[in-house]
Amino acid sequence: MATVQLWTDVEAEADPRVQAIFADIRATRGSDFVNNFWRGLANDPALLERTWTSLKTVMAPGALDPLTKELVYMAVSIVNGCPYCIHSHTAAARAKGLTAEQHGEFLAVVGTANQTNALVNGLQIPVDSVFKVGDT
Amino acid sequence: MATVQLWTDVEAEADPRVQAIFADIRATRGSDFVNNFWRGLANDPALLERTWTSLKTVMAPGALDPLTKELVYMAVSIVNGCPYCIHSHTAAARAKGLTAEQHGEFLAVVGTANQTNALVNGLQIPVDSVFKVGDT
């Protein structure tokens, strides 16, 4: 049902760049499972490589913890209406400790933000000067 | 520049429901400042009341801490492209301790999620069966 072929492990073995990225995905995650997203991106090894490298860097622990990063990722995916992204990152968040209670609170925040965004847009509220920080 | 009048404090004083909500906003936040969003919603006191009550409940500390909730709120607002919401909640996140380093990491996650969402959509990747939880 994808718009491209999803690469099997056998096909990935035959392309050194794809093979290397699949190996790094497995090593980084400590799991043999490579999900469909990477199997689709394999059709363009350069895009696969840049996307994985960037994602690995961005989602690593830093000033924000990994679970918080997953929640931000999920919020973006929900507003974009990307079913695959919502499923895969909800699973990833659970693997990083998301509880049912946190999931419920997260959804409540996403729903409320989406609601107030619509109200603000509908009213075309001008930004209070106190909120402005940068140069004009 | 709004599509409705923004209520001044004098106008708010004249409507008991609006007055009560403005008072609760001030008490809850420990600040005399009432931002333009609430001044626009005041045109429909029932909507103002429901929105404030819901927002207050949802954004309160719970299984997720207030800063995490603000980040989720910001993510939604960025994808929706709501300038007012982005300004007001970035300011709110800073008031709750968001550092410049965390802000940079947050933006990197939002940008990466928006990027991969587009890639997934473009490729129409089918959901891996391992990600599915609920009933079909």
Added chain:
Amino acid sequence: MATVQLWTDVEAEADPRVQAIFADIRATRGSDFVNNFWRGLANDPALLERTWTSLKTVMAPGALDPLTKELVYMAVSIVNGCPYCIHSHTAAARAKGLTAEQHGEFLAVVGTANQTNALVNGLQIPVDSVFKVGDT
């Protein structure tokens, strides 16, 4: 295929808050049918309760009639690309009297609005001063 379990009636009976909301949904609609949305929200009884209470209030007849409200709901759901929401509210609109002719006209307006929104965004048209109402 959901990211959470959908509650069966048996499970709902075991939780007083969920049971009460399911009962009110049935009473309000005069139907024994409880659709999947509420069965998913049941995982967070407080969110289920707030969402149902708010929806019931907002969609009730008022200055706007129920069918007009359903059309507005459908328009939002179409732009957001939410398949479930489009299916359920198109069904609800039909139950409230939407004719095939009205449905066609509605879709034409949604399509035209989406088209001109893109043209306006692409041209970055400045707002005519005559359209501005509120304070700057």
Added chain:
Amino acid sequence: MATVQLWTDVEAEADPRVQAIFADIRATRGSDFVNNFWRGLANDPALLERTWTSLKTVMAPGALDPLTKELVYMAVSIVNGCPYCIHSHTAAARAKGLTAEQHGEFLAVVGTANQTNALVNGLQIPVDSVFKVGDT
């Protein structure tokens, strides 16, 4: 601030196709005012002509009344976050009789729909079979 020049009446007079459309806009609306959107589209007379003709047909009274059509238009514009479209169609709705009370109810529906759309997306609720109408 637009990405193209906005045509003045003098410039429009010099192009027969643009002149004809501007004249029809004025005649149809019974007003001498031509808003900026059409002045921007004038840069491509064929696009101006197709857009105006289509809009005029679609927004005319039919199985749905003009005010209901404006509300649907506004809902689309709000979710798309198009400031110009929101301003111009809120003004158009008021000219067609939108009351403050109706405006408040409309915004409440848009906000609620945007909220529940996010909840449905986040939960990835499967469509109840009773909602399905068409083939497949």
Added chain:
Amino acid sequence: MATVQLWTDVEAEADPRVQAIFADIRATRGSDFVNNFWRGLANDPALLERTWTSLKTVMAPGALDPLTKELVYMAVSIVNGCPYCIHSHTAAARAKGLTAEQHGEFLAVVGTANQTNALVNGLQIPVDSVFKVGDT
């Protein structure tokens, strides 16, 4: 799974307007295949006619070649998250010569644009005065 019936050829034969449009789709494309989109629109013959006429004009070769137009169409469809549109226009682009390498580069641009759009929105970058062209 659609919200309306999809018209079969037998049903289309019975309505002169639908029959004429289906015939023109076939003649224009040099193929007997009429895809589901038109079979759904057939429920409103006037909307079917306007949509097909407009699409045929807009997608015809002009100052931009047909493949470039398909890529622009695909980009819009990806950001809107419209699975049907992505599938049908990716297929159309391939029929017009899109190579796997071009597809990969296209996806990389769409992903990067979506990423930087989010960063710009998150930072609320003011427009450099050098980018402004039009009046005001």
Added chain:
Amino acid sequence: MATVQLWTDVEAEADPRVQAIFADIRATRGSDFVNNFWRGLANDPALLERTWTSLKTVMAPGALDPLTKELVYMAVSIVNGCPYCIHSHTAAARAKGLTAEQHGEFLAVVGTANQTNALVNGLQIPVDSVFKVGDT
């Protein structure tokens, strides 16, 4: 009006990573002008570096020419409703040869795609099996 400070050249000189990226932007473009987007990203030098490096790679001539890539970029930015992105990439497209006629055709395609996306979503058209390529 940004949510962060926009770095001046003097400030950029003081940070080696920012200085290096600003120098590369200038060298790559053959212009002394550094637009506000990069001045905002400078607050997070790592994000600035990754974003610029990725953008430079993705937008370089390849299997698709630079103007086509700009059009795809503009299409994404229009659907996302990102004013800054629309202004800056429309300017970039003009610098790469976009004519007024091409701009008009481009906008017509974006508008039509946005319109049909809404119609398809509203009708929930199932994907024709002939459009499906990849594994299920």
